[in-house]
Amino acid sequence: MGNPPIVDGRAPVHTFYSSKTWIEGAAVHQLEQVAAMPGIRTVAGMPDLHPGKYGPVGCAILADRIHPAFVGSDAGCGMALFALDVPVRKLRIDKAAERLRDIERPFDGDIRGEIEAAGLEPSAFDSALGTIGGGNHFCELLAVEDVVDTSFGIDRSRAHVLAHSGSRGLGHALLESQITEGLHPIDPDSEPGRAYLHAHDHAVRWATANRLLIAARAAQALRCDADFVCQCSHNCVEHRADGVLHRKGAAPSDQGLVVVPGSRGALSYLVEPLSDAPLEALASIAHGAGRKYDRASMAGRVGATKSDRERLMRNPFGGRVICEDRALLVEEAPEAYKPIAGVIADLEAFGLARVVASFRPLVTVKRVADERGRREERR
């Protein structure tokens, strides 16, 4: 079971974090505000809970209607993990980092073919397919740190690739269209409800195709092949028999293995969600470490000098960080995130998941400046 629910006439709020886990009061307040809204049935807060723009991040919300705000502006955002057919010992980190820079450039392959192969309708945002995007998105080359459960076939020697990205302009346009209409809850069985779910499902499938293409580009850049391990979305909504289930920064516990990434300076974990987890967790688990500090405060925390930036371009394992956007380099510093070990410990303590394997980052690719260096000029 989770902690005793917060109950006072509102929908029950079940939380799955210990008293030792850093949770901002503002995030708990947002959770309680959600629970007080009409038509909300149950709310589940995960150990990576933190405040968000349209509501708390790191939670699952069961409601009678669709709340586009709970899905947020990046429907379909999620993680995909692949095993590369190259052993880590054969990789030179600096060479790999140089090669991986290329994947942040626009994809110059057959985008229309990729869209068709994924069974997607063309959209106005397809030119971004296969690219990482901004914010907390990344593509990471990893080494296996430890395999706790050998039954899933994780090979200790192989390098892995983890893609964290979403639906780019597609999901953004979807939320913008809802804001125009007043951002109110929608009956899933109404015509607008069906239209939202249709556009949402399209964004989720686009985001999935995006992650697969990012990983394929990474493998191609490293001259190797990639074998699929797992993938899921942590920003999405699902019309189920028991209601409308929203996951905002929450990974599904009913769709196989899940990667719960730490910051770019910490381990990431492959976990097996447990089928006998408490129902109050709403078929969900944490989606990552969760932010500890807001973006704006990070320059003051990690410094903004040249040597500060140089430190941020390495990780504590001797790996590399490719991020040519100075502000982003600082905003997404490892210090901005909670320690992942606590999040994993909570998932295990509350019976939500167990660890299969852990990974350490070798190269994290984020923004790369384009030819004209425009992203740097803005700063």
Added chain:
DNA sequence: ATGTGC
């Protein structure tokens, strides 16, 4: 988060 903006 954002085909990220005058």
